[in-house]
Amino acid sequence: MEVQCPVCSAKFTVPETISVATCPYCGTTFELESQKKVGEHFFFPPIGKDPAGLLLKFISREYGAPADIVQAKIKEKVLHYVPVYFFYLHGKLRGSTAEEVMLTGIPAVGKFRELLRDYPFPVRGKRFFDESMVKKGKYYEPEISREDAEKEAVAKIMSAIRAEARDSGDSFTEGALDLDVHYQGLVHYPIWEVCYEYGGEDFYGFIDGADGRIIEARYPMTGEARKKAGVLGAGILAAGVISGIVFASMGGAWGFLGGFIPGLAGAAPILFKSAHRVQTTGQIRRVYEHIHFKP
Numbered sequence: 001m002e003v004q005c006p007v008c009s010a011k012f013t014v015p016e017t018i019s020v021a022t023c024p025y026c027g028t029t030f031e032l033e034s035q036k037k038v039g040e041h042f043f044f045p046p047i048g049k050d051p052a053g054l055l056l057k058f059i060s061r062e063y064g065a066p067a068d069i070v071q072a073k074i075k076e077k078v079l080h081y082v083p084v085y086f087f088y089l090h091g092k093l094r095g096s097t098a099e100e101v102m103l104t105g106i107p108a109v110g111k112f113r114e115l116l117r118d119y120p121f122p123v124r125g126k127r128f129f130d131e132s133m134v135k136k137g138k139y140y141e142p143e144i145s146r147e148d149a150e151k152e153a154v155a156k157i158m159s160a161i162r163a164e165a166r167d168s169g170d171s172f173t174e175g176a177l178d179l180d181v182h183y184q185g186l187v188h189y190p191i192w193e194v195c196y197e198y199g200g201e202d203f204y205g206f207i208d209g210a211d212g213r214i215i216e217a218r219y220p221m222t223g224e225a226r227k228k229a230g231v232l233g234a235g236i237l238a239a240g241v242i243s244g245i246v247f248a249s250m251g252g253a254w255g256f257l258g259g260f261i262p263g264l265a266g267a268a269p270i271l272f273k274s275a276h277r278v279q280t281t282g283q284i285r286r287v288y289e290h291i292h293f294k295p
């Protein structure tokens with residue numbers, strides 16, 4: 001049957017047999033009959049896959065990873081249950097077309113604040129919190145209050161609307177902002193931390209326990225791969241210098257920069273890679289998550 005979300009008004013289909021649904025767009029969990037929001041504390045169940053296997057397989061496909069990295073020794077695997085406050089926000093600037101809708105998670109434990117900043121958490125799949133899961137991992141109480149988390153979420157949407165207003169040449173004042181904030185609950189989110197040993201050294205990786213994505217991983221780059229990257233980077237840089245000289249002959253000093261700067265921009269990430277033996281990688285596109293409002 002088709003149901004409508006009481007918070008964001010989205011329509012979606014659910015099986016006839018259920019009485020409680022979670023909106024796939026804004027994360028609200030509500031009772032179908034009364035349309036009332038239910039639950040303030042949730043968790044995501046971890047997937048059954050081995051996080052160490054996922055991590056090493058991912059690293060083995062990265063540039064310059066040692067061929068035998070999949071055989072690295074796993075030293076430790078810890079499942080962290082990280083508290084995250086979720087908010088659904090809708091903001092509109094009066095007298096402007098600037099309007100934003102945002103579903104955001106604010107991590108509430110210091111150790112994970114940086115790792116999970118602007119993290120694209122899934123909307124589907126959460127469950128009502130159940131005491132028995134506390135024993136299955138390392139459980140944390142929130143270190144920041146819901147009020148402080150809400151302030152952060154509001155600051156995020158305000159900066160998005162401010163940017164949008166600027167883009168369309170409108171002026172931004174807080175007084176002209178209509179803001180709707182819905183607290184969607186505290187979610188304990190599973191994050192695996194894996195430590196492995198390679199060549200007598202320890203390396204770490206963080207894996208999303210709910211869907212298996214590699215959030216952040218470190219690995220040693222082989223000497224051969226570093227040398228190749230160095231040669232390639234130097235080549236691109238040299239090409240930049242040459243095109244700079246060619247441009248300079250046509251347009252003077254600015255012409256030189258016009259040729260050289262793109263070369264430098266192309267070479268820098270490759271040279272940076274070649275200069276670091278330990279690489280940091282991951283599968284998460286850490287974009288600032290916001291959706292421009294489409295009426």
Ligand SMILES: [Zn+2]
Binds near residue numbers: 007010026
């Ligand atoms: Zn909704």
